[in-house]
Amino acid sequence: MIKEGDRIPSVDITVVTPDDRITLSADQLFSGKKVLLFGVPGAFTPTCSASHLPGFVALADKIKARGIDMIACVSINDVFVMRAWGEQQNAEAITLLADLGGVFTDALGLGEPRPDLGGIRSQRYAMIIEEGVVTKLNVEIPKEFKVSDAETMLGALS
Numbered sequence: 001m002i003k004e005g006d007r008i009p010s011v012d013i014t015v016v017t018p019d020d021r022i023t024l025s026a027d028q029l030f031s032g033k034k035v036l037l038f039g040v041p042g043a044f045t046p047t048c049s050a051s052h053l054p055g056f057v058a059l060a061d062k063i064k065a066r067g068i069d070m071i072a073c074v075s076i077n078d079v080f081v082m083r084a085w086g087e088q089q090n091a092e093a094i095t096l097l098a099d100l101g102g103v104f105t106d107a108l109g110l111g112e113p114r115p116d117l118g119g120i121r122s123q124r125y126a127m128i129i130e131e132g133v134v135t136k137l138n139v140e141i142p143k144e145f146k147v148s149d150a151e152t153m154l155g156a157l158s
Helices: 026-030 046-065 079-088 100-108 150-156
Strands: 012-016 021-025 034-039 070-075 095-098 111-114 119-122 125-130 133-139
Touching: 012 026, 012 079, 012 100, 021 026, 034 046, 046 070, 046 079, 046 150, 079 095, 100 111, 100 119, 125 150, 133 150
Parallel strands: 034 070, 070 095
Antiparallel strands: 012 021, 012 095, 034 125, 111 119, 125 133
């Protein structure tokens, strides 16, 4: 599993745009930026839709005021699902990332088998990435939501 001080793996990730998608290497996406990245088990799932993404939407301005250039949410979902979820959640301030096939999640070592949900899903986590290096990493215990929420990550930036 990735840990603080590690460089983000150089694998492709797909950025969801309003009308299309852009596939970049993680190096390209995170280069020259301070990023708050959070991973969720799935778009439209209960905690992700009721708390995780909405918390970052609500606190986006405060988080960016503390030096974050980009807030990004990644899930092992396709571009169309991520776009629809972002629209439903009014998540214009969040960069949505579609982890096609779970390649990025696997490279981070943050996947978990969830046959009850159809296969591999991301663990719930949040991290701060500076110039491609993880400087803060909070990974949730399965089925908990205590350390990767927007309030906790905002506090980590102070």
